[in-house]
Amino acid sequence: MKYQYISLEKTGQFSTLFLDYVNQEKNLDSFYKYSPVIDSFSQVIKDISSQKFNRKLIVDVITEQYSKSNCQLPTANCQLLLQENTFTICTGHQLCLFTGPLYFIYKIISTINLAEQLKNKYPENNFVPVYWMASEDHDFEEINHINIFGKKIEWKNKQGGAVGKYSNEGLSDLIAELKTILGDSKTASDLIELFQNAYTKHANFSAATRYLVNELFGQYGLVILDPNDARLKKEFAEVIKDDLLNSTAHKLVSKAIVNLEKIKHKAQVNPREINLFYLLNNQRERIVKENELFNVQNTQIKFEENYLMLELEAHPERFSPNVVLRPLYQQKILPNLAYVGGPGEVSYWLEYKEMFDHYGIIFPVLMPRNFVMVIDAPVSEKLTKFGLASEDIFLPINELTGKFLKSISDENISLDSEKENLAKLYKDISEKASKTDTTLVSSVDADLQKHLKEIDNLEKKMLRAFKQRNETTVTQIEKIKSKLIPNGTLQERYDNFISFYLKHGKSFIDELKQTLDPFDLRFTILSEKD
Numbered sequence: 001m002k003y004q005y006i007s008l009e010k011t012g013q014f015s016t017l018f019l020d021y022v023n024q025e026k027n028l029d030s031f032y033k034y035s036p037v038i039d040s041f042s043q044v045i046k047d048i049s050s051q052k053f054n055r056k057l058i059v060d061v062i063t064e065q066y067s068k069s070n071c072q073l074p075t076a077n078c079q080l081l082l083q084e085n086t087f088t089i090c091t092g093h094q095l096c097l098f099t100g101p102l103y104f105i106y107k108i109i110s111t112i113n114l115a116e117q118l119k120n121k122y123p124e125n126n127f128v129p130v131y132w133m134a135s136e137d138h139d140f141e142e143i144n145h146i147n148i149f150g151k152k153i154e155w156k157n158k159q160g161g162a163v164g165k166y167s168n169e170g171l172s173d174l175i176a177e178l179k180t181i182l183g184d185s186k187t188a189s190d191l192i193e194l195f196q197n198a199y200t201k202h203a204n205f206s207a208a209t210r211y212l213v214n215e216l217f218g219q220y221g222l223v224i225l226d227p228n229d230a231r232l233k234k235e236f237a238e239v240i241k242d243d244l245l246n247s248t249a250h251k252l253v254s255k256a257i258v259n260l261e262k263i264k265h266k267a268q269v270n271p272r273e274i275n276l277f278y279l280l281n282n283q284r285e286r287i288v289k290e291n292e293l294f295n296v297q298n299t300q301i302k303f304e305e306n307y308l309m310l311e312l313e314a315h316p317e318r319f320s321p322n323v324v325l326r327p328l329y330q331q332k333i334l335p336n337l338a339y340v341g342g343p344g345e346v347s348y349w350l351e352y353k354e355m356f357d358h359y360g361i362i363f364p365v366l367m368p369r370n371f372v373m374v375i376d377a378p379v380s381e382k383l384t385k386f387g388l389a390s391e392d393i394f395l396p397i398n399e400l401t402g403k404f405l406k407s408i409s410d411e412n413i414s415l416d417s418e419k420e421n422l423a424k425l426y427k428d429i430s431e432k433a434s435k436t437d438t439t440l441v442s443s444v445d446a447d448l449q450k451h452l453k454e455i456d457n458l459e460k461k462m463l464r465a466f467k468q469r470n471e472t473t474v475t476q477i478e479k480i481k482s483k484l485i486p487n488g489t490l491q492e493r494y495d496n497f498i499s500f501y502l503k504h505g506k507s508f509i510d511e512l513k514q515t516l517d518p519f520d521l522r523f524t525i526l527s528e529k530d
Contacts, residue, residue, distance in 0.1 A: 002526070004527075005520065005523065006394075006523050008523050012394055015266075018347050022368060028350065032349075032350060033365075034364075034365040036367050038519055040365055044337050044364065051335070051362060053334065055335070059079070061229050062078055062223060066224075069207040069208075069211050071210055071211050081335075086127070088334045088335055088337065089130065089340065090334060091107045091111040091339065091369070092134055093134060094134045094139070095164055095206060097143060097145060098146050098496060098498065099212065099216075101495065102494075102495050103342060103490075104497075105509065106370050107341070107342070108129075108217055108222065109512050109513050110340050111131070112220045112222055112513065115221070118337075128223055130225055130334065131222055131224045133226045137162070137163055139163075140160075147495055148181065163206075166204060166205040167203070168200065168204065171200065172199070175192060175199065187503075198211045210224045210226070216509065220513070227330070227333075233316035233317055236316075236328075240321075240325075241312060243275055248355070248358060249275050250274075253271040254270075256355075260351065267351060268350075269323050269351065272286070272324075274286070274287050275321065276322065278296040278301065279317065279318045284320055324355075328361060331362060337365060339365070339366055367518060370520075371492065372512070373393075373490065373492065373523070374491070375526065380527040386404050387408070397481055401477050404474070415459045419455055426444060430445065
């Protein structure tokens with residue numbers, strides 16, 4: 001593939017808050033601790049080394065989870081986690097069907113590459129890439145489908161509760177549907193076999209996802225951790241207790257949001273007075289305090305305070321952190337240096353620094369993941385034929401088609417030179433008028449603006465007429481725009497990896513890994529060669 005880079009600003013797809021962080025604007029200095037550059041890691045390594053972690057417990061949990069999923073354990077990296085000079089680089093994500101949108105792949109590759117680059121920079125330490133499975137998430141509608149070749153494949157399931165505990169019922173039918181779409185090539189057969197091994201040979205969605213991700217990335221030393229474990233949550237129990245009784249996170253994060261709003265940034269997430277769910281077999285419901293009782297919403301379950309504390313002590317696994325506490329949980333149990341996340345994640349982490357400081361837990365380096373668009377050979381060829389650069393695809397559709405039409409117009413539709421000549425003429429008129437009566441200058445300027453507007457309207461009419469003469473090509477450009485920016489969003493947030501893997505096989509992931517640089521905070525455009 002050929003590759004090029006453009007600034008994130010040029011895509012028009014990122015919030016001001018995220019761009020300010022990427023550009024290290026001074027107004028955000030108080031909302032994070034370390035800059036996303038490689039030299040920051042010398043300090044965070046020292047700071048994390050001052051915290052104590054139950055490393056043996058982490059390794060025991062990971063080993064057990066891999067064993068239950070019939071996965072090949074990345075033994076070398078697991079054993080390294082027992083050593084005090086080993087640190088993790090973490091990313092987290094929902095358990096998406098067939099890995100979900102493309103950016104899931106990019107997040108993990110960014111995490112693996114970051115760990116490798118840190119090893120080169122700080123060879124006296126070890127760095128283990130970790131995928132933190134958001135197995136407790138209950139937003140099933142967000143993870144139950146993929147888009148491939150313009151078709152939506154959806155898993156219909158009403159089990160409820162934490163998605164990681166879902167049985168894989170119905171997924172064999174989806175795999176059969178996928179098989180009819182992918183065809184019978186060797187790569188298609190390999191993918192179908194991979195999905196069958198993942199989803200039909202494991203007890204639940206969490207185990208299946210671990211197997212699938214391990215098959216794709218295990219060779220690079222990626223370690224997969226499901227945090228929904230009683231032993232791990234026991235390590236976090238004091239923070240859970242404090243949130244239930246004192247609403248500390250709500251107070252501190254709310255304060256950070258006010259400070260963000262003062263510098264004209266909107267909050268990405270809003271804390272609740274209690275930032276915990278109660279996990280049942282098929283439910284994950286919020287815990288809410290009402291009239292001195294702790295109620296589990298949408299159930300008949302209620303706790304008095306002393307009984308709730310007993311429940312926490314006996315069953316910490318039943319208490320599930322929400323988006324506010326989950327980062328704190330991660331940093332409490334892992335010797336983690338950096339969190340690799342997308343624009344939304346980085347933005348909401350910026351609300352949490354004061355909460356981390358309060359609990360004496362190290363706030364990690366926030367590393368934006370790599371952002372990628374893949375342009376296949378036929379589309380790349382058409383863009384070249386139409387005289388359009390790859391980065392032009394981010395232009396609004398009218399500007400994109402307008403650029404093409406102006407570039408091929410024999411009649412030279414652009415009236416820019418005429419407008420310049422008119423402006424010069426009116427400048428001369430204005431100078432003469434001012435010598436007669438200075439109050440006439442404003443009338444001359446108003447007349448100029450009127451005529452310039454008329455010329456603009458005429459130019460638009462000419463462009464529409466020319467567009468009609470080139471309707472077929474304009475339609476092709478509109479289709480290209482729709483393919484690369486589907487529904488106005490980035491390709492990586494819509495398409496699944498399967499279509500690219502089908503064409504390139506394992507080399508698709510290998511080439512991404514070789515190309516992407518975790519410290520290059522630009523947008524990457526990869527164009528297939530013929």
